Amino acid sequence: MQRYLPDPFLFVIILTFVVFGLGLFLTESSPMNMVQYWGDGFWSLLAFSMQMVLVLVTGYVLASSPLFKKGLGALASKAKSPGQAIILVTVISIIASWINWGFGLVIGALFAKELAKKVSNVDYRLLIASAYSGFVVWHGGFSGSIPLTIATEGHFSQDLIGIIPTSQTIFATFNVIIVLALFLILPVLNRFMHPSKEETITVSPELLEGSSNLQAATIEKSALTPAEKIENSFIVSLLVGLLGLAFLVYYFVNSGFSLNLNIVNFIFLFLGILFHGTPRRFLESVLDAVKGAGGIIIQFPFYAGIMGMMTASGLAAVMSEAFVSISNEFTFPLFTFISAGIVNFFVPSGGGQWAVQAPVMLAAADALDVSYAKTAMAVAWGDAWTNLIQPFWALPALAIAGLKAKDIMGYCVVILFVSGAVISVGLLLF
Template identity: 50%
Template structure:
């Protein structure tokens, strides 16, 4: 059944899903028309909301780009690459390769979503080099499917923001400690279940032998060689300084000393703290300032889609928020909720909104003002309400191609190549999220 579903959705996606930038533009038009039709705002007002909000997410976009770039740079450091090569030598069959990539990606995304996306894609390429007759599309899809665990992990933007002073919902819900979100029993259940179930899920989606799409390992070797920067032969003072391990280690030591000081004095595990950890770990593991800079330059290529599309999604978020449409969608679910059904309905409303605002922080801004007061009134735990928003965002990413862009850039694939597998996963993972929210 799973294999049949994946074949069906792959065929649908191949025929109808446009490029992610075009997808964002179409969503912009849909949101514009919906605001006019359902909120009774004029076209001029909707255009005003859009233009006013177009650059609203620049700071957040920078944070997200840094998570991606620093995670990519860390994953491409020699020690991490050696580990990936050793891990890729473990599977001996296509099924084992698919399951391994899914498992490693899911675990890595718990550590950090940017790191997880990149590690998953890089491991998928390494497995493709070593395991014959493995479907390359499903390998990369498996790397992205592991992304489902990110919002329950250490870099989940909503639980981190909810625990950070000055976040938009602090006055309404107060600060929500990580013990009530990331480290809560319901989140541990959901995250562990995803880690166990997803590898078997991707195995069941393996195409028939005559439908497998393989890639020549020689092509992957050529791509890797093209990205390698030759070491300088001239040992001038400038070259020695650029390649100095001492400078890298001193800066890394300073960074980790500050982080220790920060946490000892009550600092929270927020987005900036995660970025700092990835940043300084990458500098140390690359071993020199120049090596790290080269890794950053290579990693930054994957942010092109984010940089181009984030303004569109900021504009969409603005139209949804300022027109009141986001509140209407959320209120439609919340208004029929009870203390028992509230987490599930909040989760579903978040999934719908994620189509238009594929950003955890954006969800917190759009849905938080409606979800959190309603949760308080119904007696729902603030941590569970916040995570319901987070889960809906992570879940619907399986049908929203925005965050697949970095993995696709690394793999050299198009979004249509993997989204059929991802949509199938959307259906199964929704059950896991629902059980965790309803019964834990």
């Protein structure tokens, strides 16, 4: 697998031309049409790209603070063997991703790094793959964009399906069973994938430490210039941090425990400012963090271009309709799940994918008399499922870990097939 999987940037270039070709052969689009769709969509994910950069940067900054490192280290110390480390990081990642997908992406990778420092002879590639594996549950959890969208007044499909509460999606019996099954199966699966001692690839704990000396503020106070005194002032960080915490109190009082990507980044950012103690330590941590953001910054516009071609050409609808044509009332949720998994490879955004697939899938569900809620969750699970082998979503975790996609992809493929079987059974039988 490592020999044949290209760098994620080359992968997205190859994917671009694959979608371009499919658009020409499977739709009525001309080459110039496809070029236009690609260019029109290219910058459509700029805001989201910045959010993902901040997922990486704020998560790294928080984790590199002395207090947070101590907490993660204490939890990592509970693992006494490589097998326990793999199980623990998988469990933490699943729980965190179920609560909020951005939180899960960052915490899983950061915790894996702490485990690598504490536990000897644990395979670092599998550790990071296990941390990423928990991400598969996100769309069945509190931050699932599709179930939250159809539970919101004024969503674009409301005229057809009305408002569907989360009691019929996130907290539906079939969805809870799928999440619990993955919670039990994935840690065991990951544990048994650990290679033999001879084939284990470890990493030196020293290499996992930040390159900057974040505790280097040991200059004599009398030697500091007025500007340096402000940069090294705890009072400045305290005031800014308290301002951020005041807004969070206001937000949660008025909105309840409603997490989104902006709020998660906000929490991480201001906790990072507080926990680092001084603006100088905080900024040095930020400088370390942004070194790993290059892949996100460059690749996300190309994925946006792919999304533009998929949606504007009608290619995503063609793929969806192909699966609808071979479905019946019993198999429809399964084929919806599989089609969503395929479409997700080209439209790796839950909200964007729902906009593309909802008109086709909901009309088919109506014709086959299949639950709208289950149809929506089948799309949601398909979207989450193939994220396991989609470098788009792995980029923040890989940047934190200092690995490439090919380092973890072999493990992720195994997890993909096993989790796909679990989700399929859940959609068919419950």
